[in-house]
Amino acid sequence: MDEAVRGFDHVSACVDRARDHLLLGIPVQRRARLPLAEALAGFEGELAEAASAMERWHVEATEAEWTECDEALRTACGGAERLRLGQAGEAYEELVPVIEAILEPLEAFDRAAARIAALTR
Numbered sequence: 001m002d003e004a005v006r007g008f009d010h011v012s013a014c015v016d017r018a019r020d021h022l023l024l025g026i027p028v029q030r031r032a033r034l035p036l037a038e039a040l041a042g043f044e045g046e047l048a049e050a051a052s053a054m055e056r057w058h059v060e061a062t063e064a065e066w067t068e069c070d071e072a073l074r075t076a077c078g079g080a081e082r083l084r085l086g087q088a089g090e091a092y093e094e095l096v097p098v099i100e101a102i103l104e105p106l107e108a109f110d111r112a113a114a115r116i117a118a119l120t121r
Contacts, residue, residue: 001120007056008116011069014053015109018046022080022103026095036095040084047077061119065112072105079105 025039034042051073058066079102 001059001061004057004059004062005116005120007053008062008112011050011053011057012109012113014046014050015073015106018043018050018076019103019106021046022099026099037084040080044077044080044084047073047080051077062112062115065108065115068108069112072108075105076102 021034021039021042023039024034024042025036051070054066054070054073079098083098083102
Protein backbone atom coordinates (compact mmCIF):
# COMPACT_ATOMS: atom_id res chain seq x y z
CA MET A 1 0.00 0.00 0.00
CA ASP A 2 2.95 2.37 0.58
CA GLU A 3 3.80 2.40 -3.12
CA ALA A 4 0.17 3.10 -4.00
CA VAL A 5 0.08 5.99 -1.53
CA ARG A 6 3.21 7.48 -3.10
CA GLY A 7 1.68 7.00 -6.54
CA PHE A 8 -1.54 8.70 -5.47
CA ASP A 9 0.40 11.57 -3.89
CA HIS A 10 2.20 12.17 -7.19
CA VAL A 11 -1.01 12.09 -9.22
CA SER A 12 -2.81 14.28 -6.71
CA ALA A 13 -0.01 16.86 -6.83
CA CYS A 14 -0.33 16.96 -10.64
CA VAL A 15 -4.07 17.52 -10.32
CA ASP A 16 -3.50 20.32 -7.80
CA ARG A 17 -1.02 22.01 -10.13
CA ALA A 18 -3.49 21.58 -13.01
CA ARG A 19 -6.22 23.30 -10.98
CA ASP A 20 -3.84 26.15 -10.14
CA HIS A 21 -2.93 26.62 -13.82
CA LEU A 22 -6.53 26.78 -14.95
CA LEU A 23 -7.52 29.23 -12.25
CA LEU A 24 -4.78 31.58 -13.41
CA GLY A 25 -6.73 32.00 -16.65
CA ILE A 26 -9.70 33.61 -14.91
CA PRO A 27 -9.67 37.39 -15.29
CA VAL A 28 -9.24 39.36 -12.08
CA GLN A 29 -9.75 43.12 -12.20
CA ARG A 30 -10.32 42.92 -15.96
CA ARG A 31 -7.12 40.94 -16.70
CA ALA A 32 -6.23 37.30 -16.41
CA ARG A 33 -3.03 36.55 -14.58
CA LEU A 34 -2.21 34.20 -17.44
CA PRO A 35 -3.59 34.13 -20.99
CA LEU A 36 -6.36 31.54 -21.18
CA ALA A 37 -4.52 29.50 -23.82
CA GLU A 38 -1.46 29.28 -21.58
CA ALA A 39 -3.56 28.41 -18.53
CA LEU A 40 -5.30 25.64 -20.50
CA ALA A 41 -1.98 24.31 -21.79
CA GLY A 42 -0.64 24.07 -18.25
CA PHE A 43 -3.85 22.44 -17.06
CA GLU A 44 -3.87 19.87 -19.84
CA GLY A 45 -0.16 19.15 -19.42
CA GLU A 46 -0.51 18.45 -15.71
CA LEU A 47 -3.57 16.27 -16.29
CA ALA A 48 -1.65 14.32 -18.94
CA GLU A 49 1.12 13.67 -16.42
CA ALA A 50 -1.47 12.64 -13.83
CA ALA A 51 -3.13 10.26 -16.29
CA SER A 52 0.19 8.67 -17.20
CA ALA A 53 0.89 7.93 -13.52
CA MET A 54 -2.56 6.63 -12.55
CA GLU A 55 -1.51 2.98 -12.64
CA ARG A 56 0.94 3.65 -9.80
CA TRP A 57 -1.91 3.73 -7.29
CA HIS A 58 -4.28 1.22 -8.90
CA VAL A 59 -4.81 -1.30 -6.11
CA GLU A 60 -7.80 -3.35 -5.06
CA ALA A 61 -8.30 -1.45 -1.79
CA THR A 62 -9.01 1.79 -3.68
CA GLU A 63 -10.55 0.40 -6.87
CA ALA A 64 -13.75 2.46 -6.63
CA GLU A 65 -11.85 5.68 -5.95
CA TRP A 66 -9.32 4.93 -8.68
CA THR A 67 -12.11 4.38 -11.21
CA GLU A 68 -13.85 7.61 -10.20
CA CYS A 69 -10.58 9.56 -10.47
CA ASP A 70 -9.72 8.01 -13.82
CA GLU A 71 -13.11 9.08 -15.17
CA ALA A 72 -12.69 12.53 -13.59
CA LEU A 73 -9.44 13.02 -15.51
CA ARG A 74 -11.13 12.08 -18.78
CA THR A 75 -14.06 14.39 -18.10
CA ALA A 76 -11.86 17.33 -17.10
CA CYS A 77 -9.64 16.84 -20.14
CA GLY A 78 -12.68 16.76 -22.39
CA GLY A 79 -14.02 19.95 -20.85
CA ALA A 80 -10.66 21.69 -21.28
CA GLU A 81 -10.52 20.60 -24.90
CA ARG A 82 -14.02 21.94 -25.55
CA LEU A 83 -13.05 25.25 -23.95
CA ARG A 84 -9.86 25.43 -25.99
CA LEU A 85 -11.67 24.68 -29.25
CA GLY A 86 -14.88 26.56 -28.49
CA GLN A 87 -15.95 30.14 -28.58
CA ALA A 88 -16.17 30.77 -24.83
CA GLY A 89 -15.79 34.40 -23.92
CA GLU A 90 -12.89 35.54 -21.84
CA ALA A 91 -14.88 37.78 -19.49
CA TYR A 92 -15.11 36.69 -15.87
CA GLU A 93 -18.86 36.10 -16.01
CA GLU A 94 -18.49 33.87 -19.06
CA LEU A 95 -15.46 31.88 -17.95
CA VAL A 96 -16.19 31.13 -14.31
CA PRO A 97 -19.11 28.72 -14.86
CA VAL A 98 -17.21 26.93 -17.63
CA ILE A 99 -14.07 26.55 -15.51
CA GLU A 100 -16.10 25.45 -12.48
CA ALA A 101 -17.68 22.72 -14.61
CA ILE A 102 -14.24 21.58 -15.80
CA LEU A 103 -12.82 21.48 -12.27
CA GLU A 104 -15.82 19.87 -10.54
CA PRO A 105 -15.05 16.26 -11.55
CA LEU A 106 -11.57 16.60 -10.05
CA GLU A 107 -13.15 16.70 -6.60
CA ALA A 108 -12.97 12.91 -6.92
CA PHE A 109 -9.31 13.25 -5.94
CA ASP A 110 -10.31 14.91 -2.66
CA ARG A 111 -12.62 11.99 -1.89
CA ALA A 112 -9.89 9.51 -2.84
CA ALA A 113 -7.41 11.30 -0.57
CA ALA A 114 -9.81 10.94 2.35
CA ARG A 115 -10.29 7.23 1.63
CA ILE A 116 -6.54 6.62 1.35
CA ALA A 117 -5.91 8.51 4.57
CA ALA A 118 -8.52 6.33 6.31
CA LEU A 119 -6.90 3.16 4.98
CA THR A 120 -3.42 4.12 6.12
CA ARG A 121 -4.28 5.14 9.67
